[in-house]
Amino acid sequence: MSIPSNPSTKLRKQNPSLPPRICIVGAGLSGLRCADILLQHGFDVTILEGRDRIGGRVHQINLPSGPLVDLGANWLHGSEDQPLLDIAKKTNTEVHTWAEKVWEIIHGAFKYSEENSETIDPDKSLYDFIEEKLLEVYPDDAEKRRVSIQFADIWGTFVGTSVKKQSLKFFWLEECIDGENIFVAGTYKNVLAHVAKPALENAKIEFSTKVTRVETNPNSLAVFIDDGKKLEFDEVVMTTPLGWLKKNKEAFQPELPSRFLSAIDSLGFGCLEKIYITFPRPFWGNAALSLSAQTFDGFTQWLSPVYTPTTNPDKWHQEIVPLSSFTPENAHPTLLLYIYGAQSLHFAKTLSTLQTQIEKDEFLITFFKPYYSLLPNFKEEDEGCRPLSCVATTWGNDDLAGNGRWAGKGV
Numbered sequence: 001m002s003i004p005s006n007p008s009t010k011l012r013k014q015n016p017s018l019p020p021r022i023c024i025v026g027a028g029l030s031g032l033r034c035a036d037i038l039l040q041h042g043f044d045v046t047i048l049e050g051r052d053r054i055g056g057r058v059h060q061i062n063l064p065s066g067p068l069v070d071l072g073a074n075w076l077h078g079s080e081d082q083p084l085l086d087i088a089k090k091t092n093t094e095v096h097t098w099a100e101k102v103w104e105i106i107h108g109a110f111k112y113s114e115e116n117s118e119t120i121d122p123d124k125s126l127y128d129f130i131e132e133k134l135l136e137v138y139p140d141d142a143e144k145r146r147v148s149i150q151f152a153d154i155w156g157t158f159v160g161t162s163v164k165k166q167s168l169k170f171f172w173l174e175e176c177i178d179g180e181n182i183f184v185a186g187t188y189k190n191v192l193a194h195v196a197k198p199a200l201e202n203a204k205i206e207f208s209t210k211v212t213r214v215e216t217n218p219n220s221l222a223v224f225i226d227d228g229k230k231l232e233f234d235e236v237v238m239t240t241p242l243g244w245l246k247k248n249k250e251a252f253q254p255e256l257p258s259r260f261l262s263a264i265d266s267l268g269f270g271c272l273e274k275i276y277i278t279f280p281r282p283f284w285g286n287a288a289l290s291l292s293a294q295t296f297d298g299f300t301q302w303l304s305p306v307y308t309p310t311t312n313p314d315k316w317h318q319e320i321v322p323l324s325s326f327t328p329e330n331a332h333p334t335l336l337l338y339i340y341g342a343q344s345l346h347f348a349k350t351l352s353t354l355q356t357q358i359e360k361d362e363f364l365i366t367f368f369k370p371y372y373s374l375l376p377n378f379k380e381e382d383e384g385c386r387p388l389s390c391v392a393t394t395w396g397n398d399d400l401a402g403n404g405r406w407a408g409k410g411v
Contacts, residue, residue: 019044023223023231025211026239027199028056029192034237035199045203046233048225050210050400054196057241057401058188064389065278067332068187069323071393074274076182084191085182091190094330096183108133113171126166165268165341185326210400214238215253243269243402271404273344275337275364276391277372281384282324282333284375300375308370316343318371335372348396364390 019042024031027049035045053059057072076085076095088095109129113120131145138144166174184191199205213224214236223231240248245264249256256264302318312318321336339347354360365387372378378385395401 020234021046021232023048023221023233023236024203024239025214025223025236026056027051027054027196027205027207028239029058029195031056031237031239032192032196032199034239035203036195039198039202045199046231047199047203047205048209048211048223048231049205049207052207054200054205055192057395058192060187060189061391063276063278063332063334063391065332065334067278067323067330067334068189069276069334069336069391070184070187071274072395073188074184076184079180079182087191087194088184088186091194092186093184093188093190094186094327096185096326097180109168109171110174113168117169120169122167122169124168125164126168126171127164129168130163167268183321185323185330211251213251213253241269241400241402241404242267243404244400246402247399269402269404270340271344271348271396272338272340273347273393273395275339275347275368275393276323276334276389277337277364277368278332278334278388278390279384279386280333280388282322283377283379283382283385284322284335285324285377302371305371311367311370314342318368320372320375337368345396347392348394351392351394352397360392361387361390364392 021044022038024034024038024045024047027047031047031049032054035047038045055072059071060068061071062068076082076088079085085095087093109126112129134145210226211223212226215222215224216236221233221236223233223236225231238245242264246269249261249264255261300320304315304317305312306315316339319338321338323334323336324331350363351360354363373380373385396403
């Protein structure tokens with residue numbers, strides 16, 4: 001976006017002697033970075049944020065045992081020309097990489113989608129593509145095809161929705177920056193603080209201020225907030241999540257252009273949740289070995305498990321990431337589990353009905369124990385194998401997050 005070097009050329013500027021007043025709705029990373037750019041060009045910036053904090057879905061908490069963890073974003077997808085990775089290095093934020101074997105089948109789909117997007121049926125899904133390719137590779141081995149296609153479910157833990165709902169035609173839009181997929185072991189805390197610094201120092205930020213309506217005309221712009229107040233600006237920048245836009249299209253007067261409404265309706269919005277289960281010690285590792293020598297260091301997948309018909313009758317794919325693999329400064333005996341799609345919605349709904357942390361812990365342990373009990377060195381009678389605490393995200397219940405995470409093109 002090109003910004004005029006002279007801010008006085010703005011259309012709705014009310015007072016030529018003053019810089020244009022810009023409202024940014026949302027103090028997440030997008031809103032904070034937008035504020036930084038506008039401030040550099042001399043604009044008068046006000047950020048309206050519905051929460052009592054900055055960051056949006058980039059947010060950290062301390063687990064009951066003490067370690068800081070990300071409730072939202074904790075990956076950097078791509079390492080080449082990646083500005084967030086540059087900030088991570090500048091702020092001494094530890095990052096970590098794992099083996100990339102699970103990505104091979106996904107990279108093939110990226111390439112096919114980019115080269116054939118114009119001719120691909122818009123109703124064709126990523127799942128359809130993988131199914132066809134496996135039939136070519138294993139024409140006479142149905143069992144290999146059955147097992148291999150279950151690995152495709154891994155993609156759901158990145159975008160929050162099933163591969164059966166991911167458009168193949170537009171899959172190339174999901175391709176990451178070149179390079180590795182990096183886990184932010186030190187959390188996004190310092191990265192967020194770095195991005196937010198200019199806005200915190202030079203913009204006006206109104207917290208716990210929810211925007212309900214934006215009215216525009218050639219001469220004025222009014223933003224209405226939930227306490228009934230009307231605020232006037234020269235321009236407004238919306239950085240709300242796609243899920244919020246889907247549910248609040250009527251918040252704009254006059255109505256948004258039809259092409260905008262069509263785009264909002266056409267894009268999919270996934271729901272990705274995370275669960276942290278902390279133990280007295282990382283029983284799955286070998287205490288006698290260094291971190292680099294550990295044999296269990298990375299993702300563990302349960303592909304469509306069939307042995308938990310009571311708790312998981314839909315055979316939802318399960319994934320565990322051990323957070324004990326980092327440097328001593330950031331390592332802790334915690335398993336991070338990703339869930340998405342129908343399972344994440346089920347968890348968010350169920351957890352909202354449970355009144356106490358004891359009830360929530362019991363629900364989470366009952367569901368996940370059949371999986372983590374299969375990790376190396378697990379012993380039922382060992383105190384070190386019994387969870388100390390559980391923490392689960394519920395973005396699906398969060399209206400300000402758009403009741404989910406991750407936009408993408410669906411079928």
